[in-house]
Amino acid sequence: MDGPAVSAVRAFNRTVAERIGALNDGFLGRGRPMVESRTLWEIGLEGAEVRELRARLGLDSGYMSRVLRALERERLIKVETSPDDGRVRFARLTRTGRAERAVLDQRADRVAWGFLEPLTDQQRATLVAAMAEVGRLLRASLITIAVEDPTTTDARWCIGQYFAELVVRFEAGFDPSNTIPADAHDLMPPRGAFLIARLHDRPLGCGALKFHPGAPAELKRMWVDPEARGLGLGRRLLGELERQAGRAGARVVRLETNRALVEAIRLYRSSGYREVPAFNDEPYAHHWFEKELA
Amino acid sequence: MDGPAVSAVRAFNRTVAERIGALNDGFLGRGRPMVESRTLWEIGLEGAEVRELRARLGLDSGYMSRVLRALERERLIKVETSPDDGRVRFARLTRTGRAERAVLDQRADRVAWGFLEPLTDQQRATLVAAMAEVGRLLRASLITIAVEDPTTTDARWCIGQYFAELVVRFEAGFDPSNTIPADAHDLMPPRGAFLIARLHDRPLGCGALKFHPGAPAELKRMWVDPEARGLGLGRRLLGELERQAGRAGARVVRLETNRALVEAIRLYRSSGYREVPAFNDEPYAHHWFEKELA
DNA sequence: CATGTTCTCTGACTTTAGTCAGAGAATTGT
């Protein structure tokens, strides 16, 4: 734990908390409790499922329900049951609700402008850039990586995205039936592992391992959502995969890859992987890498 | 109002609010309300005056009192009346209180470390730097500038600081009785104006004007606290002084300065001031500047 | 089609936060 960095984070927190408070106050003073305003705002112009609102706002279902009733009483929203699932309810703004939301939006904008207004143009630009940087890295730090079941919808979605990208990027295209297969149950403990990286439940990347007792573990299916690139997620995933391999008893990790995947190759090299002769006959591979775990 | 910048600020807010919430939660879960934990923390190892705590935490005096009673009941603090002013009370931590505060501190540290831990070293450094930048600029944007009475303690403190700095910086030293005087009532409307820049009530800079109907306004006593330099405060103060001069009917602002004050001279030049022949016989001046207000 | 799960509601609560008025003691200003 790095002391000075931790202090810096805490100092940042203190400064920023105050201003954030001010921004939230933009949601106050409209004669209704803050949760109601926040909910109104979160429903958005498109409307939203109640269960999703609850997740986003972190509210108890009973509480949420009451908040929605209050907004309905004010004729700001209408809650109806969703057409595709009779259990879930869907909230949408009425015309009045949209107007009220616009007011909230405007107030928040004014407060945000209050942060910028006293600054010179140059300072404003610096502030906006630094804020973007902080936001980006805080988001990166919120990404969690965990071993998961490779048969779930999310896992299969990740693999689908991975394949779809290969189709586009490989010079010769890509046909999953042509590659060395990796069945779901080969990627499950104890024969393997499947890791998913998530930001707030949403999958942003994956990576898999096949264990071979007494032989190197094989790394497969490593993918990072294009939207999440540049956050160091690939490196984190790789590290986590290696940790898992080590825990499963592997001394060496190896993998094959296609020459079109230049960032991946760069990542492997800079993470201590050495190129080795082909150890399998994967038709799409151009490079084979190997790393001894410390 | 700059749309994209405002959106950036609001986006930043959304990302950060979440993490800040997490940090504050470090103050929770100790079986007492958040205000109590915050108060305990704010009292600090040195203890603190109750009135100051109230200001820092933004609490109603009645509320504050109750919070302190609760902490006393838990034997975490002791409140006694201050030796130098029988009205104000002074809170200090007991041994138990110090231990409890250390726990809170540790928890907050752990949460802060949670922000950093998932990142690579390089990302950590970037994050810390960006946070410092954001903090610095947000603090800058919290500084307010207002016309005030030049006879108050704060105003006189500012002028004192200003003189003290001149003593150190002028090659020939500085003796206030030797300079052209600027009596407090010459710096009060309608004959002049005195501006103080503050961050949370604490004065960080000042600047004064003497008006001469039909003639240029004179700028005097411009000072920025060394701690607050590099925040663009000098430029803001100067702008505000010019605005006040314009409002008072002046078409031109002029000033004299000493060659040791290089940053000030740079500021004047870059703000549109042109050097002119001496227009008074200020013994400490080497340069005389003038600017026509737009 | 029986069973378990998910989602939403309602009712009945508790806790936290925050406000307001007034009183008493100490201090400051004139």
Next chain:
DNA sequence: ACAATTCTCTGACTAAAGTCAGAGAACATG
């Protein structure tokens, strides 16, 4: 020395936030 001000405290409130248990409807699954 008298009045005004500052600071803290108590009592009496209100509002907001949040929790818990249970029930009913809709859906998913074997």
